[in-house]
Amino acid sequence: MSLLPTCRDVSRILSDARDTGRPLGLHVRIHLGICAVCRRVLAQFAILGAAVKKAPQSGPALSSEAKDRLRRALDGHS
Amino acid sequence: MTTDPAAWVDAHGDRLFRYALSRIRDERAAEDLIQDTLIVAFKSRDKFKGESSELTWMIGILRNKIFEHLRRQSREVPLDPSEDGDEREDANFENGRHWKPEHAPRDWGNEPQHKAESAEFSAALRGCLDALTPNVARAFVLREMEGVGHRECAEAMGVPPARLAVLLYRARMRLRRCLERNHFAPEAA
Numbered sequence: 266m267s268l269l270p271t272c273r274d275v276s277r278i279l280s281d282a283r284d285t286g287r288p289l290g291l292h293v294r295i296h297l298g299i300c301a302v303c304r305r306v307l308a309q310f311a312i313l314g315a316a317v318k319k320a321p322q323s324g325p326a327l328s329s330e331a332k333d334r335l336r337r338a339l340d341g342h343s
Numbered sequence: 344m345t346t347d348p349a350a351w352v353d354a355h356g357d358r359l360f361r362y363a364l365s366r367i368r369d370e371r372a373a374e375d376l377i378q379d380t381l382i383v384a385f386k387s388r389d390k391f392k393g394e395s396s397e398l399t400w401m402i403g404i405l406r407n408k409i410f411e412h413l414r415r416q417s418r419e420v421p422l423d424p425s426e427d428g429d430e431r432e433d434a435n436f437e438n439g440r441h442w443k444p445e446h447a448p449r450d451w452g453n454e455p456q457h458k459a460e461s462a463e464f465s466a467a468l469r470g471c472l473d474a475l476t477p478n479v480a481r482a483f484v485l486r487e488m489e490g491v492g493h494r495e496c497a498e499a500m501g502v503p504p505a506r507l508a509v510l511l512y513r514a515r516m517r518l519r520r521c522l523e524r525n526h527f528a529p530e531a532a
Contacts, residue, residue, distance in 0.1 A: 271440040280512040305448040316459040317488045326357040339348040
C-alpha cells in the first residue's frame with residue numbers, strides 16, 4: 266500500500282493549506298513532484314484566490330433610479 | 344473631500360456597487376449596503392485623514408457592512424442538508440483516488456495569471472460565483488475574497504472549522520471547473 270496520498274486527498278489538502286497556512290507535508294510534496302495534474306490544481310487555486318481579491322474594474326453600474334433612491338435617502342444627512 | 348453624501352453617489356456609487364455586488368449577488372441588498380456605507384462615512388468624515396483615497400476609505404467601511412450582512416445571512420439561513428454530500432466533487436476521481444481523465448484539470452495555458460486579469464475572466468468568474476449554492480458562495484466570499492481569517496470565518500458562518508473547510512473545498516473545485524469550461528478551455532471541456 267502506497268504511503269503517498271491520492272489525487273483526491275491532495276486536492277483537499279491543497280484547499281485546506283490555503284486556509285490554515287499549514288505547510289504541505291513531505292508525502293504531498295512528493296505527490297506534486299510526480300503529478301502534473303495536481304500541480305495544476307495547486308496553481309489554479311492560487312489564481313482563483315488572487316483574482317477574486319481584486320476590486321472589480323468592470324461590471325454592472327448603479328441604475329439612475331438606484332442613484333436617485335440613494336440621493337433621497339442621504340438627503341437628510343447632509 | 345466633499346461633505347455632501349449625495350455627491351458621493353456620483354463620484355463613487357458605481358465602484359462601490361460593483362464591489363458589493365461581486366460579494367453578495369443581490370442588487371437591492373448591495374444598494375442598501377452602499378447607503379449604510381455612505382451614511383457611516385458622512386457621520387465619521389472627521390476621522391478621514393486623507394491617508395488613503397476617499398474611495399479606499401469607503402470600501403473599508405463597505406467591507407465591514409458586507410461582513411455583517413453575510414454573517415447575518417449565515418445565521419438566518421441554516422445550512423441545507425442537501426449540501427452535505429461531496430458526491431459531486433468525488434465524481435471527479437476514479438475509485439476515490441486519482442483524477443478521471445475527463446475531469447482532470449486542464450492546462451490553462453501560458454501566463455494564466457495575466458489572463459485572469461481580463462474583463463472576460465471577471466465576467467466568467469461572476470457567472471461561476473452566481474452558480475454556487477448560497478452557503479458555499481458565502482464561505483468563499485468571506486474567506487478568499489474578503490480575506491477573513493479561518494476561525495473568524497467559521498464563527499461568522501456558525502459552523503465548525505472542519506465544516507468550513509468542506510465548503511471552501513467545494514467552492515474552489517466548482518469554480519475551477521466552471522472557469523475551465525467557460526473561460527480557459529471551453530473548446531476542450
